[in-house]
Amino acid sequence: MSAVFTIMVWLIVVAAAAPAFVLFVETLASFLPLGRQKSGETPLSIAVVVPAHNESCHIKQTLDNISEQLRETDRLIVVADNCTDDTAAVAKRCGAQIIIRDAPDRRGKGYALQFAIDHLGEAPPDCIVFLDADCLISKNAIQQLAAIATGNGRPAQALYLMAPPEDPSPRDSVAAFAWVMVNRVRMAGLSAIGDVTRFTGAGLALPWACARKLDFGGGDITEDLVMSLKMAKAKIPATFAPTVTVTSRFPGAFDASVTQRARWEHGSLSVLATRAIPSLASGVSHGDPRLVLLALDALIPPLVVLAAVLIAALLVSAAAIPLSGAAPFFMAFFAVGLFAVTLTASWIRYGRDMLPLEKLWALAPFLLQKIKIYGNRGRESSKTWTRTDRDGEGGEAK
Numbered sequence: 001m002s003a004v005f006t007i008m009v010w011l012i013v014v015a016a017a018a019p020a021f022v023l024f025v026e027t028l029a030s031f032l033p034l035g036r037q038k039s040g041e042t043p044l045s046i047a048v049v050v051p052a053h054n055e056s057c058h059i060k061q062t063l064d065n066i067s068e069q070l071r072e073t074d075r076l077i078v079v080a081d082n083c084t085d086d087t088a089a090v091a092k093r094c095g096a097q098i099i100i101r102d103a104p105d106r107r108g109k110g111y112a113l114q115f116a117i118d119h120l121g122e123a124p125p126d127c128i129v130f131l132d133a134d135c136l137i138s139k140n141a142i143q144q145l146a147a148i149a150t151g152n153g154r155p156a157q158a159l160y161l162m163a164p165p166e167d168p169s170p171r172d173s174v175a176a177f178a179w180v181m182v183n184r185v186r187m188a189g190l191s192a193i194g195d196v197t198r199f200t201g202a203g204l205a206l207p208w209a210c211a212r213k214l215d216f217g218g219g220d221i222t223e224d225l226v227m228s229l230k231m232a233k234a235k236i237p238a239t240f241a242p243t244v245t246v247t248s249r250f251p252g253a254f255d256a257s258v259t260q261r262a263r264w265e266h267g268s269l270s271v272l273a274t275r276a277i278p279s280l281a282s283g284v285s286h287g288d289p290r291l292v293l294l295a296l297d298a299l300i301p302p303l304v305v306l307a308a309v310l311i312a313a314l315l316v317s318a319a320a321i322p323l324s325g326a327a328p329f330f331m332a333f334f335a336v337g338l339f340a341v342t343l344t345a346s347w348i349r350y351g352r353d354m355l356p357l358e359k360l361w362a363l364a365p366f367l368l369q370k371i372k373i374y375g376n377r378g379r380e381s382s383k384t385w386t387r388t389d390r391d392g393e394g395g396e397a398k
Contacts, residue, residue, distance in 0.1 A: 006324035009317055013328045016313035017335035019300040024342045026189030026297065031349065034188055034242045040151030042143045043126035043207075047075045050096070051112035055133035056087045062133055063094035069142045075125065078133075081112040087133075110227070114217035124208045126150065131246065132202040135160075138245040145244045149205035154236040158203030158244035159184065164354075165250060170362030175250060177351040178303060185346050190297060191240035196290040198228040198297065199238055203246035210236045225271040225298060229279045232291040269305070271298055303343075310336050 048066050052059055059078070066076055078091040081101045088098045101115045113130060120128065127146040131137060137145075141158070149156035162179045164172035187197045201224040206214075213234050216227060231237050276298035283291030300306065314336055317329040347355065 002323055005320070006328075009320045009324045009328045013313045013317050013332045013335075016306075016309045017331055017338075019306055020310060020335045020339045020342070022296045023186070023300050023306070024338050026186045026193070027342045027346055029189035029192040030185045031345075032188075032192045034191070034240075037148045037156065037239055037241050037243075038151045039144070039147045042147045043150050045073045045075070045125040046070075046127050046129060046142060046146050047077055047116075047120055047125040048129045048131060048142060049077050049079065049113065049116040049120075050091075050131050050133050051079045051081055051109050051116070052083070052087050052091070052133040053081045053109075053112075054083050054085045054087060056085045056090045059087060059133045060090055060094055062131065062135055063091060063096055065136045066131065066142065067095060069137070069140060071143075074142075077116055077119070079112045079116050081109075081115075082107060108218060108223065110216045110218040110223035113223075114215060117211050117216065120208075120211075127205055127207050128211050129205045130202060132248065135202045135246050135248045137203065138247075141244040141246075145203070145205040145241055148239070148241045148244075149210075150207050152239050153207060153209075155199070155207075155210055155231060155238040156205045156241045156244075157187070157197050157199055157238045158205075158246045159187070159240075159242045160200040160203050160246045160248075163247055163249045170359040172250060173355045173359050174362045177347065177355040180350050180354070181303065181343075181346055185350060186297060186300075187240055188242065190293055191242075194290050194293045195239060196232070196237045196293055197240035198294065199224045199231065202248070203244065204238065205241075210234075222271055226275065228294055229271075229275055229291070229298065232288070232294050233279070233282065235288075237290045237294065269301060272301055307339065310339055 048070070050059070050062065050066070063076065063078070070076060076094075076096045078088070078096040078098050079101055080088040080091065080098055082104050083100075088100060092098050099116065099119050101112060103111065117128070127149055129142055129146060137158070145156055145158055160183050162176060162183075164176045168176070183200050187200065190197050210231075213236060214227070214230060216223065218226065228238065276295050279291060279298065280295035283289070283293075283295055301309065310332070314329070314332040317324070317332045321329055
């Protein structure tokens with residue numbers, strides 16, 4: 001009985017320590033200089049696809065930003081997905097080609113992206129670029145991102161960052177740093193280790209030959225995580241293009257912020273529970289190091305959840321010392337220390353400007369916000385793809 005108990009304690013500690021170790025390695029690798037990706041010739045034709053669900057309030061700025069970078073041979077396509085507002089009309093006035101998708105029983109950005117790919121099959125472009133309806137892409141970046149994708153023969157993912165509201169609260173600054181940890185630190189680390197990265201939701205370029213191999217259709221809220229693993233399994237994992245920047249903005253309204261983050265965090269936990277371990281097993285069995293890296297990355301839960309799991313493992317192993325010995329406790333203690341070092345080093349390197357020392361107290365209300373994220377409303381908002389209410393504009397709630 002004592003041996004079984006000791007094994008259970010070890011399993012708890014290892015399950016908590018493993019993602020902390022992976023996060024530490026990714027962070028350490030992110031400190032290496034970001035090399036420039038191999039770039040080919042700019043594709044002759046590019047189709048920029050913008051999936052939009054009730055985005056009439058914000059889409060014009062995005063489409064204007066894109067249109068400034070397009071050539072005569074390029075196309076701008078907006079997928080008006082299950083819209084109940086005038087998104088299609090606004091997009092048409094901006095010069096975009098509109099394709100309307102009306103399938104309320106199959107909601108999800110993945111379905112919208114696949115709908116666009118199927119539509120483009122009649123006259124395929126050389127490359128497709130996906131951008132969200134509330135994003136802006138850096139100057140002259142569309143051709144640059146497409147050239148990196150075609151030069152490498154696989155998808156290329158831009159650096160996708162979120163900016164706080166114009167008048168950010170300390171809690172917004174904490175959220176911005178948390179986003180940098182995911183999309184800057186971890187993605188750069190994966191790139192440095194194995195020239196691979198995740199699809200982060202917007203700013204992805206795919207050569208047409210790659211797009212034909214993939215099926216984006218699905219109702220996953222975190223379609224970016226799911227598609228990252230699908231790309232790797234298809235032997236065309238995304239490469240990181242940090243010289244191209246896509247930016248969006250966190251919603252200013254507190255409730256909108258909670259529901260947006262709830263979708264991200266519940267979705268990532270769902271991928272961790274259902275897809276990460278099978279993908280890891282597949283990567284190991286097929287000798288595919290890039291799939292292994294992406295699967296290990298998918299095993300890292302949201303930072304607050306990881307912190308809670310590590311503390312729980314530390315407490316359990318401490319209480320179990322009389323029966324299982326001190327070794328599990330020391331391992332849990334080491335993992336907690338490694339996690340603290342990871343966050344501190346990341347903050348020193350990447351976060352001091354956006355989250356200065358005097359705002360660190362905001363970690364407390366940020367953690368309290370997580371109660372709402374993992375409460376009933378957070379769980380409900382994670383079940384479907386809906387647009388985010390920004391800056392208290394009203395409209396559809398999540």
